[in-house]
Every structure is written in C-alpha cells, then in structure tokens.
Amino acid sequence: MTEASxxxxxxxxxxxxxxTTKILEHVDIAIPDGKITAMIGANGSGKSTLLKTLGRILQPIDGTVLLDGRAIAGLPSRDIARTLALLPQSPVSPDGLTxxxxxxxGRHPHKGMLTxxxxxxxxIVEQALAATGLSDLTERPLDRLSGGQRQRAWIAMALAQETPILLLDEPTTYLDIAHQLEVLNLLRDLNRTQGRTIVMVVHDLNHAAQYADHIVxxxxxxxxxAGRPVDLLTPDLIRTVFDVDAMVIPHPADGTPLCLPLSIDF
Amino acid sequence: MAASIAKSETRNGPVNPIAVGAVFLVLLAIAIVAGITFGVSNLPVSRALNLLFSPDGSADSALVWDVRLPRAMLAIAVGTNLAIAGVLIQTLTRNPLASPQTFGINAGASLVIVVCLIFWPEIRGAGMVWPAFAGAATIGFAMWALAASGTMNDMKLALAGISIQLVLAALVQAILIANNTAQDIVYWLAGSINGAQWSKVWIILPFTLTGAAAALIAGRHFDILALDETTGLSLGQNAKRVGGLAAIIIVILAGSAVAVSGPIGFIGLLVPHIVRRLVGGDHMAVIILSAICGPLLLNSADLIGRMTAFPAETPVGIVTALIGAPAFLMILWRQRVR
Amino acid sequence: MSASVTNRADLRAFSAGMIALAVILAIAVLGMTIGAVTLSVSQVVDGLAGGKSAFIVTQYRAPRVVISILAGASFGMAGVFLQGALRNPLASPDVVGITKCAGLGAFLAGLVSPPALAIWSIPAGVVAGAVVGAMMLLTIGRSFGGGIAALALVGVAIGLFGQALMQYVMVLFPTRADQSMIWLAGSVYGSTGAKVMALSLWLVLCLPLVFIAGLRLDAGGFGDETLISLGILPGRLRGGLITVSVLLTAGAVASVGSMGFLGLLAPHAARLLVGARARHLLPVSALIGALTLSAADLIGRVIALPNEIPAGIVAAVIGGPYLIFLLIKEAGRHD
Incomplete structure (x- = not known):
C-alpha cells in the first residue's frame, strides 16, 4: 500500500x-487522503478515544499524532483548526443560536474573534449552508431543528472551517434511518465533490461498508x-472484533459487503 | 434511597449501638461539666461538681445553678430537638441533604416569631412556640409540595430549601432593622443559647419529651418509610399516615427549638449522618443515639464558642455554621460518589 | 432575511435597553429627592446644576445613586460572564459564594491594616477574597463532576462558611461590627464621591477586558470538544471569562458589600427579554442590574421610615424567590 505517502x-x-489503564497500545495508523475512513469496533474498544486523540482533544499517553509530518502536540491549536475539524458525538451549543x-x-480559526x-x-458560510442543504433554514434557532437538520448544521459549521480533514464521532447516533442516510449521503457528497478527507466512527457495519473507502x-x-471494505469485512473479522457470527454477502444493489449477523456467540 | 445510604455507610461494619451510646454519654457529661466550670470566673472541676450536687447558696452556686446549668440543659433540649427532627426529615424525604435548616423550616419559624413580636410585643416565652409552629409548618408544607412534585433531585431540593432560608433570613433582617431591634439580629439569624434561663428550658422540655417519645414509638414505622413508597404500601403500611405523623413531630421539634434559641443550623443535618455512619440504618438506634449526639454536638459547639473568642462569646449558631458548612460539603461529596 | 432577523433582535434589545435606562433615570431622580430633607424634582435638577441644594445633592445623594447604578451594572455583567463560563444558569457570583468571600476579604483586610492604608488594603482584600472564593468553587466544584445544582450547592456552602467566619470575626472585634454588617448584607449607605471615583476608575480599567470577554462570551456556550476543534483553548476561554467576572464582582463588592442575588436575577431577566446572544444580553443585563439595585435602594429607604433597610437585604428578598422560581422551572432539565 502507498497510503503513507x-x-x-x-x-x-x-x-x-x-x-492508569491503557485502552490502545502501539497504534500506527495512516488516514488516506481524500477518502472516507470508517472506524469500527465494539463498545469500549477505544475507537472514539482514537478519533479524539487524532483530533488532539485527548492527549496520548505515549507516541505522537502527525499532521503533515509534524507532531500535532507542538502545533498551535488554531493552525490545526485550519487543517482539521472534529465534530463531537453530541455537541453542546450556546443557547438560542441560529x-x-x-x-x-466555523470561521473562527481563519479570523479570530475580535475581527x-x-x-x-x-x-464561505453561505456555501457551507448550501452544501448541507440548509439555505432555507439559516435563521432557524438550533433547538427548533430536527435531529438530522441539527447534525447537518454542525457539519456546516465544520465545513465553514474549510479544513481538508473532517473527523466525526458517531455522526449518525440518535438519528432514525432516514436521517442517518441523509447525513451519510451528505458526507459522501462532500468527499466526492470537495475532496475532503473524512474519518468517522460508525456503529453500523453496513453503513461502513457502503459509505467508506477504508475501514479501520x-x-x-x-x-x-485496516483496509478496503471488500477485503476487510469477513465473517472472521466480525467474529474477532464483535464476538458475533455473521454471514457476509454482496449487497444486491451495489455489491458492497453486507453483513448479516447470525447469533451472539457466548 | 435512605435504606441504600444506610447500607453503604456501614460498609466497615456497624459499631454496637450501646457502645456508641455509652461513649456519647460520657463525652456529653464531660462537655456539660466543662461548660459548667468554664467561664469568666473559672470554677475548679471539683468545686463545680460539689455545687452541682449540693448547692450552698454562694455566688458560685448561683452561677452554676442559674446561669451555666440552664444553659447546658437548654443546649441538651435544643440539640435533641434538632437532631431528631433531622433524622425524621431525612427519612421522610429520603433526601440525605434534608434538615430543618436546609429545608428552610427553622427560618420559617424564625420569621413568623419575629413578625409576631413586632405586632404583639407582649408575647413572651411560651407564647412564641405557636407562631414558631405555624412558620415551621408553612415552610415544611411548601417544601413537601416541592419534593412530592418529584421533578427535583435531592440537590435541587436542598438548593431550593437553602434559597428559601436565605430569603426568609433577609426578611428577618429587614424587619429587625426597620424596628430598631438590630441587636437581636444574630440571635434570630444564626441562633444562640446565650443568656439561657430555666424558664426557657421549661418551655421547650415538654415538646422535646413529647416529640422524642412520639418519634421512638413510631420508630419502627419509619424504617418502612425509608423504603420506597410502593414497597411500603405492599408491606401494608399507610405511608401517608406515618408521613403525616413524622411531619407533625418535625414541626413540633424544630419550631419549639427555634422559639427558645433562634434558628441554629447544621445540627439537624450532621447528627443523623454521624450516627448512621456509626451504627447503620436501624431507626430506633439512630433516633436514640441522635438524641444524645445532638446535645453533645451543641454543648461542644457552645463551649467552643465561649472559649475561642474569650472573654467575648461567639453565638453557638455561628460555631455550628463554621463546623457545619465544610461538613455539608463532605456530605455533598459522598452524595456525588453514590 | 438574515439582516431583518438580526435587526429585529437588535431593535428589541435596543428598546429594552432604552426603557431600562429611562426607568433607571427616573429612579435616580426620585432617589435624590428623598432623604432627611425632601427636595422637589426641580430642586434636585437645580442642585445638580450647582444651585441652592447643590451640597446635599452632589455630596450625599448623587454619589449614592451613581454607586447603585455602577455596582448594579457590575453585578449584572459579572453574573452573565460566570454563567457563560460555567454553562450553568445558577452560577452567579452571589449564589456561589464569591461575593461573600470578597466581603470577608475586605473586612479582614480592613481589620489588619492600619487605617491610613485602608484605601489600598480593602480593595486588595476584596480581590483576594473573590479570587480565593472562585478558586475554591472551581477546585471543589470540578471534583464534583459539575452538575448544575451540585456546583451551586458547593458555592452556597462556601458562602455560608464565609458568612459564619465573618460573624465570628465580628464577635472577636465587636468595635468593627458595624462595618462587617455592611460587608455582610450589602448597602449603598454612605457612598461618597471618592467611592464613585474609585469604582468608575476600576470599571474603566476593566472595560477593555469586558469588551474582549463579551466578544468571546457566546463561544463559552460550546462544549470543550467543539472549542478545541475550532482552535480555541477551552481552559483559557473559560478562565478568562471567570477572571472578568471576578474582577467585576470585586469592584462592586468593594463599593457596596456582598449584595445578594443581583448577579443571578439580572442575567435571567435580560435573557427573557432579549435572548441569549452576548451582544444583547450583556448590556441589557448590566442595565437591569443597575435598575434592580437602584430600585432596591429606593425601596429600602422608603419602606420603613425613619429606618433604612440596606439595599442588599431588599435585593435578597426580591432575588431569592427568583432562584426558587428558576429551580422549579429548570427542574427535571439538564441533570
């Protein structure tokens, strides 16, 4: 693989x-540029922790995160914020914001708050709102949006940050199936049309299989x-990672791997 | 919830209640004797003890019998009242942060007395008990309604109670200032047993005895009250009746204490925690031991107040607040750990 | 459309501010007519302009009115900053014990320093007390994991402790009891031109900080993870907002003592009127703080003639029920 380059x-x-407790050790990971990477793993496996560490929200116990070849810990936070944006799982916003x-x-890293x-x-803001399909809702307060709309609004903020890399921690939790697909389709669009690198933690293996180019x-x-969904998602892997027996068949529509769990292996 | 508290608090195994009671009694006796010997004119311990058992009509004897002994006795009665009221209110609301003070009941009693004193200055002594009951009952009912609405967690309820207390205290202050009686402010805000006389002891004593007796007789039922309501019902308990009885006892105990000593804080909050930590959750034991621990704590606090600012006196309510506020933080802390 | 919505909110905030300002002015003039000698409104205006009643108006009554306005505004803004920094609607400096600690600091400083140095030592004591109170709150509060009511309760306990400590010192030094009553309850009685100058100077010094913090106030509503993602250091942001809140509180306490509940009431009333955006909330909260303290002082002066109820007590009587109301309203939310 030539990922590293x-x-x-x-x-x-x-x-x-x-x-006191290490969750993950000796992690060497390279996020492929311009691709959608999905992180999968059981609850408590450390996938969210890994994502947050890549996004410098958490400090590693040991080792380094490299951004453009430089240790992220040594870079000014605002410089990082122009390259990389992270959307937390259930973000908290100021009251009454539209x-x-x-x-x-999202423009903050580019201008500071005093200018x-x-x-x-x-x-840029207008484009971000248009890209997320929110142009008609710009003056709506956040607390009057549906779950899917609100998630798109947060993605719009991350877009306005104009970062080539976008990290998302479980962007589809708490959403129903229609809103999950709404968000995932949006992310795929952003990746295809704007070439943004996207890394997301997802729970649903089939979402990972359908939307990601690369799975960790x-x-x-x-x-x-780590690898392409087609190569990676095998019954063996699913058993090791989730302790679940599953069949994997090609998706009837697009040929991506489709995981069908059989039963929990006690 | 209170039951679960009791369980976790006896993690290290409960101590024998009788042993605890004996230690408390010895300490209480020491505190009382110390209280009788210590003062502007210091009496040797032997002399004080002698006078206690055979008064000889001397000035020292009068000092012991008319000044220091009534003070100790008043501290015993008030301490008992507040401690038992604290046990009952924590059981009734299943809230470890509840107490006559943190639920504003003391302040309610205090405010109504002050208002009555303004309009009927001739009210003296025993007459102050009835307005105290009215004030305590009003605030108690308001807090009960808040608690029963079930929308507030323990901490919010305590915060609401303390806010009520702060507002009522401000009102008391305003009324006293408006009527040129500012010198009584500390008494009606923080509480004090300074200048106690036998007459005050006789006022509170009947209520102490009645309240304590009622609490003891009903003690077994309170054990069931500590469980949740459904369990109580399934055990054939009429939760409402027991709860109502507990509420009446709380009002009588807290109200009469405020009438003679002002709103002394933190005793009712701390004592149940200390006792439960030592002996576990059995309500009979907790009530009996609280009735000893309350007086012990109040007498000790009074002694500290008399010694630390000597020859001036720190009102005992200020001492209990100085000890009680950090202890309250500790209770909060344990609350959070749970 | 964007512009019209912003304009509507701006207009709303502007009108709310103007109305508050008008009421403040009315209370101020009214406040200057009342006293041992009752003056008419025209006599007051005449006195302000240097006329016959100039001495009584400018030496006694105007300073008191101005201090009420300045200190009330400080409390109002301090509350906004602390609530914003901690994302806790109950966290105002008076609820969480910072004002009580500041008052204690002032009293102790006044006690230990020679009278000649009091002009320096008391402000220093106020600032020290406020800082210590805030640090205790944050250290203890943080280890509690930050439930909204938990933090407030921790603060209340700290406040009660500070109050008891002050009462204890009062017993030790009975000759200073009068002073400590003022620090304890809060009063604008005995305001002088010098006090007005001192507080104005302090506020002018704080103004750039208030301005910067005001621009960053909205961001305080984000979670820490979002802040980091935006390239903002959460510790620095919240620390900065808390610092400004403490500075404003210190200034106000140094001039009027530990007033109760203004820092809680003003931001909430302002939020109801003009919403939560900092650019509207901050000025309107300042005005409502000023309005409330002026009104509290006026009420305290007239309600129990010939005696005077300290404004802090009146403010507590007005503001305390508001806290209870908030608790009931917020019950079941957040935690």
Missing part, C-alpha cells in the same frame, strides 16, 4: 487511555485490521 494525518506508536450564527463560528466577519467569510477495525487494545 498520501496521508496528512497519521500516528506513530500511539498509546491511549486514562491515567443555524447561520453557528456556522459563522469582524468579512465578505469572504460570509461567502479497532479491537483487543490495538488496530486489528
């Missing part, structure tokens, strides 16, 4: 966890496997 975000010998006001915050919003900033399976205190 096309990866702006990677890690070297990373160990993560909390004060969609547009939220989206404007006024420029014409250019407003154009986290299990047993490390990266268990």
């Amino acid at each position: 096309h990866s702006r975000l990677s890690s070297k010998d990373l160990s993560l966890g909390y004060a 969609v547009r006001q939220l989206c404007r915050f 006024r919003t420029t014409r250019h900033d407003e154009e 399976a986290v299990a047993n205190g490390g990266i268990h496997a």
Whole structure:
C-alpha cells in the first residue's frame, strides 16, 4: 500500500487511555487522503478515544499524532483548526443560536474573534449552508431543528472551517434511518465533490461498508485490521472484533459487503 | 434511597449501638461539666461538681445553678430537638441533604416569631412556640409540595430549601432593622443559647419529651418509610399516615427549638449522618443515639464558642455554621460518589 | 432575511435597553429627592446644576445613586460572564459564594491594616477574597463532576462558611461590627464621591477586558470538544471569562458589600427579554442590574421610615424567590 505517502494525518506508536489503564497500545495508523475512513469496533474498544486523540482533544499517553509530518502536540491549536475539524458525538451549543450564527463560528480559526466577519467569510458560510442543504433554514434557532437538520448544521459549521480533514464521532447516533442516510449521503457528497478527507466512527457495519473507502477495525487494545471494505469485512473479522457470527454477502444493489449477523456467540 | 445510604455507610461494619451510646454519654457529661466550670470566673472541676450536687447558696452556686446549668440543659433540649427532627426529615424525604435548616423550616419559624413580636410585643416565652409552629409548618408544607412534585433531585431540593432560608433570613433582617431591634439580629439569624434561663428550658422540655417519645414509638414505622413508597404500601403500611405523623413531630421539634434559641443550623443535618455512619440504618438506634449526639454536638459547639473568642462569646449558631458548612460539603461529596 | 432577523433582535434589545435606562433615570431622580430633607424634582435638577441644594445633592445623594447604578451594572455583567463560563444558569457570583468571600476579604483586610492604608488594603482584600472564593468553587466544584445544582450547592456552602467566619470575626472585634454588617448584607449607605471615583476608575480599567470577554462570551456556550476543534483553548476561554467576572464582582463588592442575588436575577431577566446572544444580553443585563439595585435602594429607604433597610437585604428578598422560581422551572432539565 502507498497510503503513507498520501496521508496528512497519521500516528506513530500511539498509546491511549486514562491515567492508569491503557485502552490502545502501539497504534500506527495512516488516514488516506481524500477518502472516507470508517472506524469500527465494539463498545469500549477505544475507537472514539482514537478519533479524539487524532483530533488532539485527548492527549496520548505515549507516541505522537502527525499532521503533515509534524507532531500535532507542538502545533498551535488554531493552525490545526485550519487543517482539521472534529465534530463531537453530541455537541453542546450556546443557547438560542441560529443555524447561520453557528456556522459563522466555523470561521473562527481563519479570523479570530475580535475581527469582524468579512465578505469572504460570509461567502464561505453561505456555501457551507448550501452544501448541507440548509439555505432555507439559516435563521432557524438550533433547538427548533430536527435531529438530522441539527447534525447537518454542525457539519456546516465544520465545513465553514474549510479544513481538508473532517473527523466525526458517531455522526449518525440518535438519528432514525432516514436521517442517518441523509447525513451519510451528505458526507459522501462532500468527499466526492470537495475532496475532503473524512474519518468517522460508525456503529453500523453496513453503513461502513457502503459509505467508506477504508475501514479501520479497532479491537483487543490495538488496530486489528485496516483496509478496503471488500477485503476487510469477513465473517472472521466480525467474529474477532464483535464476538458475533455473521454471514457476509454482496449487497444486491451495489455489491458492497453486507453483513448479516447470525447469533451472539457466548 | 435512605435504606441504600444506610447500607453503604456501614460498609466497615456497624459499631454496637450501646457502645456508641455509652461513649456519647460520657463525652456529653464531660462537655456539660466543662461548660459548667468554664467561664469568666473559672470554677475548679471539683468545686463545680460539689455545687452541682449540693448547692450552698454562694455566688458560685448561683452561677452554676442559674446561669451555666440552664444553659447546658437548654443546649441538651435544643440539640435533641434538632437532631431528631433531622433524622425524621431525612427519612421522610429520603433526601440525605434534608434538615430543618436546609429545608428552610427553622427560618420559617424564625420569621413568623419575629413578625409576631413586632405586632404583639407582649408575647413572651411560651407564647412564641405557636407562631414558631405555624412558620415551621408553612415552610415544611411548601417544601413537601416541592419534593412530592418529584421533578427535583435531592440537590435541587436542598438548593431550593437553602434559597428559601436565605430569603426568609433577609426578611428577618429587614424587619429587625426597620424596628430598631438590630441587636437581636444574630440571635434570630444564626441562633444562640446565650443568656439561657430555666424558664426557657421549661418551655421547650415538654415538646422535646413529647416529640422524642412520639418519634421512638413510631420508630419502627419509619424504617418502612425509608423504603420506597410502593414497597411500603405492599408491606401494608399507610405511608401517608406515618408521613403525616413524622411531619407533625418535625414541626413540633424544630419550631419549639427555634422559639427558645433562634434558628441554629447544621445540627439537624450532621447528627443523623454521624450516627448512621456509626451504627447503620436501624431507626430506633439512630433516633436514640441522635438524641444524645445532638446535645453533645451543641454543648461542644457552645463551649467552643465561649472559649475561642474569650472573654467575648461567639453565638453557638455561628460555631455550628463554621463546623457545619465544610461538613455539608463532605456530605455533598459522598452524595456525588453514590 | 438574515439582516431583518438580526435587526429585529437588535431593535428589541435596543428598546429594552432604552426603557431600562429611562426607568433607571427616573429612579435616580426620585432617589435624590428623598432623604432627611425632601427636595422637589426641580430642586434636585437645580442642585445638580450647582444651585441652592447643590451640597446635599452632589455630596450625599448623587454619589449614592451613581454607586447603585455602577455596582448594579457590575453585578449584572459579572453574573452573565460566570454563567457563560460555567454553562450553568445558577452560577452567579452571589449564589456561589464569591461575593461573600470578597466581603470577608475586605473586612479582614480592613481589620489588619492600619487605617491610613485602608484605601489600598480593602480593595486588595476584596480581590483576594473573590479570587480565593472562585478558586475554591472551581477546585471543589470540578471534583464534583459539575452538575448544575451540585456546583451551586458547593458555592452556597462556601458562602455560608464565609458568612459564619465573618460573624465570628465580628464577635472577636465587636468595635468593627458595624462595618462587617455592611460587608455582610450589602448597602449603598454612605457612598461618597471618592467611592464613585474609585469604582468608575476600576470599571474603566476593566472595560477593555469586558469588551474582549463579551466578544468571546457566546463561544463559552460550546462544549470543550467543539472549542478545541475550532482552535480555541477551552481552559483559557473559560478562565478568562471567570477572571472578568471576578474582577467585576470585586469592584462592586468593594463599593457596596456582598449584595445578594443581583448577579443571578439580572442575567435571567435580560435573557427573557432579549435572548441569549452576548451582544444583547450583556448590556441589557448590566442595565437591569443597575435598575434592580437602584430600585432596591429606593425601596429600602422608603419602606420603613425613619429606618433604612440596606439595599442588599431588599435585593435578597426580591432575588431569592427568583432562584426558587428558576429551580422549579429548570427542574427535571439538564441533570
């Protein structure tokens, strides 16, 4: 694989966890540029922790996260924020913010909070709102949006940040199936049309299979496997990672792997 | 919930209640004797004890019998009242942060007394008990309604109670200032047993005895009250009747204490926690031991108040607040761990 | 469409501010007519312009009115900043004990320093007390995991402790009891031109910080993870907002003592009127704080003639029920 040469975000010998217990050890990961990467793994396997560490929200116990070949810990936070945006699982927003006001915050790394919003900033915000299909809802307060709309508004803010890399922690949780697909389709669009690198933690294996170009399976205190969905998603892997017996068949519509769980293996 | 508290608090195994009671009694006796010997004119312990058992009509004897002994006795009665009221209110609301003070009941009693004193200055002594009951009952009912609505967690309820207390305290202050009686402010805000006389002891004593007796007789039922309501019902308990009885006892105990000593805080909050931590959740034991621990704590606090600012006196309510506020934080902390 | 919505909110905030300002002015003039000698409104205006009643108006009554306005505005803004920094609607400096600690600091400083140095030592004591109170709150509160009511309760306990400590010192030094009553309850009685100058100067010094913090206030509503993603350091942002809140509180306490509940009431009333955006909330909260303290002082002066109820007590009586109301309203939400 030639991933390493096309990866702006990677890690070297990373160990993560909390004060006493390590969750993951010796993680070497390279996020392929311009692709959608899905992180999968059982609850508590450390996939979210890994994502947050890549996004410098958590500090690793050991090892380094590299952004464009430089240790992320040594870079100014605002510089990172121009390259990489992270959307938390259930983000908290200030009360009473409208969609547009939220989206404007995405411009912060480019201008600081003390300078006024420029014409250019407003154009970027407008584009982000258009890309997420929110142009008609710009003045709607966040708390009056549906779950899917709200998630798109947060994605719009991340877009306005104009970062080539976008990390998302379980962007589809708490959403019904229609809204899940709404968000995933949006992410695929952004990847295809704007070439953004997307890394997301997902729970649904079939979503990972359908939408991701690259899958990272986290299990047993490390990266268990990484690769293309077709190569990676096998009954063996699903048994090791989730402790579940499953059949994998080609999806009738698009040929991506489709995982059908059989029963839980006690 | 209270039952689960009791369980976790006896993690290290409960101590024998009788042993705890004996230790408390010895300590209480020491505190009382110390209280009788210590003062502007210090009496040797032997002399004080002598006078206690055979008064000889001397000035020292009068000091012991008319000044220091009534004070100790008043502290015993008030301490008992507040401690038992604390046990009952924590059981009734299943809230470990509840107490006559944190639920604003003391302040309610205090405010109504002050208002009545303004309009009927001739009210003296025993007459102050009835307005105290009215005030305690009103605030108690309001807090009960808040608790029963079930929308507030333990901490919010305690916060609401303390806010009520702060507002009522501000009202008391305003009324006293408006009527040129500012020198009584500390008494009606923080509480004090300074200048106690036998007459005050006789006022509170009947209520102490009645309340304590009622609490003891009904003690077995309170054990069931500590379980959740459904379990109580399935055990054939009329939760409402027991709860109502507990509420009446709380009002009588807390109200009469405020009438003679002002709203002394934290005793009712701390004592049940101390006792439960030592002996576990059996309500009979907790009530009896609280009735000893309350007086012990209040007498000790009074002694500290008299010694630390000597020759001036720190009102005992200020001492209990100084000890009680950090202890309250600790209770909060244990609450969070759970 | 965007512009019209923003304009509507701006207009709303502007009109709310103007109405508050008008009421403040009316209370101010009314406040200056009342006292041992009752003056008519025209006499007051005449006095302000240097006329016959100039001495009584400018030496006694105007300072008191101005201090009420400035200190009330400070409390109002301090509450907005602390609530924003901690994302906790109950976290105002007066609820969480910071004002009580500041008052204690002032009292202790006044006690230990020679009277000649009091002009320096008391402000220093106020700031020290406020900082210590805020640090205790944050250290203890953080280890509690930050439930909304938990933090407030921790603060209340700290406040009660500070109050008891002050009462204890009062017993030790009975000659200073009068002073400590003021620090304890909060009063604008005895405001002088010098106090007005001192507080104005302090506020002018704080103004750039208030401005910067105000621009960052909205961001405080985001979760820490979002802040980091935007390239903002959450610790620095929240620390900065808390610092400004503490500075404003200190200034206000140094001039009027530990006023109760203004920092809670003003931001909430302002939020109801003009919403939660900082650019509207901050000025309107300042105005409502000023309005409330002026009104509390006026009420305290007239309600129990010839005695005077300290404004802090009146404010507690007005503001306390508001806290209870908030608790009931917020019950079941958040945690």
